[in-house]
Amino acid sequence: MARIIVVTSGKGGVGKTTTSAAIAMGLAKKGHKTAVIDFDVGLRNLDLIMGCERRVVYDFVNVINGEATLNQALIRDKNCNQLYILPASQTRDKDALTQEGVGKILDELKKEFKYIVCDSPAGIEKGAHLAMYFADDAFIVTNPEVSSVRDSDRMLGILSSKSRRAEQSEEPIKEYLLLSRYSPDRVKLGEMLSVDDVQEILSLHLLGVIPESKSVLNASNSGTPVILDEKSDAGQAYADIVARYLGEDRPHRFIDEKKGLFGKLFGGR
Amino acid sequence: MSTDSQQNIHHLPVLEFKSSTFSVPVLVLASNDIITIEQQLQEKIRLAPEFFKNSPLVFDLQELNSLDLDIDVASLTNMIRKLGLLPIGIRGGVAQQNQQALELGIPTHSGHSARDGAHAASQSGTGVASTAATSGSKKQQAPKPEADPEPQTVTASTVLLTQPVRSGQRIYAAGDLIILAQVSAGAEILAEGNIHVYGSLRGRALAGVQGNTEARIFCSDLQAELISIAGNYKISEDLNGAVLNQPVQIYLQNHTLVIKDI
Numbered sequence: 001m002a003r004i005i006v007v008t009s010g011k012g013g014v015g016k017t018t019t020s021a022a023i024a025m026g027l028a029k030k031g032h033k034t035a036v037i038d039f040d041v042g043l044r045n046l047d048l049i050m051g052c053e054r055r056v057v058y059d060f061v062n063v064i065n066g067e068a069t070l071n072q073a074l075i076r077d078k079n080c081n082q083l084y085i086l087p088a089s090q091t092r093d094k095d096a097l098t099q100e101g102v103g104k105i106l107d108e109l110k111k112e113f114k115y116i117v118c119d120s121p122a123g124i125e126k127g128a129h130l131a132m133y134f135a136d137d138a139f140i141v142t143n144p145e146v147s148s149v150r151d152s153d154r155m156l157g158i159l160s161s162k163s164r165r166a167e168q169s170e171e172p173i174k175e176y177l178l179l180s181r182y183s184p185d186r187v188k189l190g191e192m193l194s195v196d197d198v199q200e201i202l203s204l205h206l207l208g209v210i211p212e213s214k215s216v217l218n219a220s221n222s223g224t225p226v227i228l229d230e231k232s233d234a235g236q237a238y239a240d241i242v243a244r245y246l247g248e249d250r251p252h253r254f255i256d257e258k259k260g261l262f263g264k265l266f267g268g269r
Numbered sequence: 270m271s272t273d274s275q276q277n278i279h280h281l282p283v284l285e286f287k288s289s290t291f292s293v294p295v296l297v298l299a300s301n302d303i304i305t306i307e308q309q310l311q312e313k314i315r316l317a318p319e320f321f322k323n324s325p326l327v328f329d330l331q332e333l334n335s336l337d338l339d340i341d342v343a344s345l346t347n348m349i350r351k352l353g354l355l356p357i358g359i360r361g362g363v364a365q366q367n368q369q370a371l372e373l374g375i376p377t378h379s380g381h382s383a384r385d386g387a388h389a390a391s392q393s394g395t396g397v398a399s400t401a402a403t404s405g406s407k408k409q410q411a412p413k414p415e416a417d418p419e420p421q422t423v424t425a426s427t428v429l430l431t432q433p434v435r436s437g438q439r440i441y442a443a444g445d446l447i448i449l450a451q452v453s454a455g456a457e458i459l460a461e462g463n464i465h466v467y468g469s470l471r472g473r474a475l476a477g478v479q480g481n482t483e484a485r486i487f488c489s490d491l492q493a494e495l496i497s498i499a500g501n502y503k504i505s506e507d508l509n510g511a512v513l514n515q516p517v518q519i520y521l522q523n524h525t526l527v528i529k530d531i
Contacts (some may be wrong), residue, residue: 049332150436153453157435172432200469203451 005117006135010151012122014143015180020119021049021225027244028083033115037086039131040121046086051223061089064101094127102130137174143181144193176207183212184257208241211254239243297329301340307348326354331361342369486519
């Protein structure tokens with residue numbers, strides 16, 4: 001049975017698109033046929049992060065309007081043949097999305113794909129609403145700072161009251177916390193909320209901590225999801241997250257500051 | 270005694286509007302055959318004559334109308350009154366039935382009732398959704414049913430939530446409100462009765478919102494943005510360190526909020 005995953009946060013700039021690209025790639029690399037959809041109509045970025053911006057012909061809105069078929073719009077990833085990208089339209093706005101249209105596309109995708117990752121835009125308006133409406137699982141991406149945490153809390157409230165599952169009184173959406181841009185050194189200095197602080201405020205199952213890392217920016221600039229950079233800490237963190245999501249039991253990493261000689265030499269990063 | 274009250278009449282308010290919830294039998298009809306209805310109703314009354322004697326009653330015509338069966342509200346009302354019941358409302362009626370009811374002095378009520386609201390709110394942590402769903406549904410002119418002067422049972426429904434109340438959510442309970450999880454900052458919980466929070470209370474909690482000064486708030490970890498009982502409130506800044514992060518109860522004493530550990 002296909003599962004629809006929404007990657008959402010409320011707040012902007014916390015790493016939703018990076019996360020969507022990474023986990024979609026991670027799931028596909030594990031052999032599951034996966035589609036990743038950019039819901040950020042008008043401000044599309046996912047194609048850049050996935051490195052397929054030069055191959056976009058048709059987009060999400062074209063499919064909704066019946067101007068193209070789903071197969072015409074889906075772009076196969078060049079690194080992994082199990083992964084497909086449905087880009088957003090850059091020339092339209094969120095009003096081009098309709099609940100009926102989105103529902104139809106997701107239903108069609110569910111026939112072919114095991115996982116459908118929806119990259120939500122920031123905010124709680126139409127785009128974000130439609131991205132989460134049909135979801136089975138939600139990845140809440142949060143930065144360790146108070147405004148991001150509060151926005152995530154707000155988004156959790158919306159997930160539990162305005163989603164399809166909530167409206168039809170089905171089993172609620174499964175919610176997972178992803179704490180991104182985490183820096184143990186800054187937590188120690190009191191400049192950042194700790195994992196425990198965030199978990200106490202949100203009381204949510206922690207799927208993983210993604211450390212603040214240069215590799216994320218490098219990956220974005222080169223158009224390869226950071227999970228493919230297996231040597232990087234962020235890449236490993238996402239690999240852990242995908243494994244945990246699929247049921248593997250892996251201990252949490254990147255929560256404590258680096259120690260020892262290595263830490264002293266490179267701890268400042 | 271009469272002279273006393275006459276002297277005071279200009280100073281003391283002699284009336285006050287309050288909102289209450291009553292439990293009233295609802296007669297759901299599945300047929301428009303008045304004679305059959307009368308026969309079956311008589312049988313029911315025979316089983317419990319005391320219960321039905323002068324009992325208030327609300328007609329529910331929703332099912333009937335969904336089956337496209339019309340019924341003459343006037344003859345129905347006459348028959349019911351003859352059997353000793355007192356019709357006090359009609360719900361789920363079409364425009365013409367509502368008009369007929371109003372002419373007979375029977376208030377009308379839209380199809381979706383408090384039942385739906387209370388039901389939805391108590392099932393899941395979705396106060397926001399249930400409010401939205403109720404207000405978004407069929408809209409008819411809906412004066413609330415008159416409160417019977419002597420209600421038999423006054424039961425306000427208790428709402429129980431097991432999921433966290435998130436920032437931006439608003440939960441309203443017509444009776445007591447019991448929450449077995451945390452209430453986040455930016456959330457608002459309101460109850461006409463008491464509020465119990467068996468988790469961290471970080472949002473706004475308002476008990477006795479219809480003026481019940483006996484209402485109390487109980488929580489196992491007080492970090493609230495605002496607490497209020499019957500309109501008497503304190504904001505987070507007014508809470509001193511001795512009660513913060515403590516399990517406490519909050520009640521009203523001489524119009525002052527008292528916060529005490531439990």
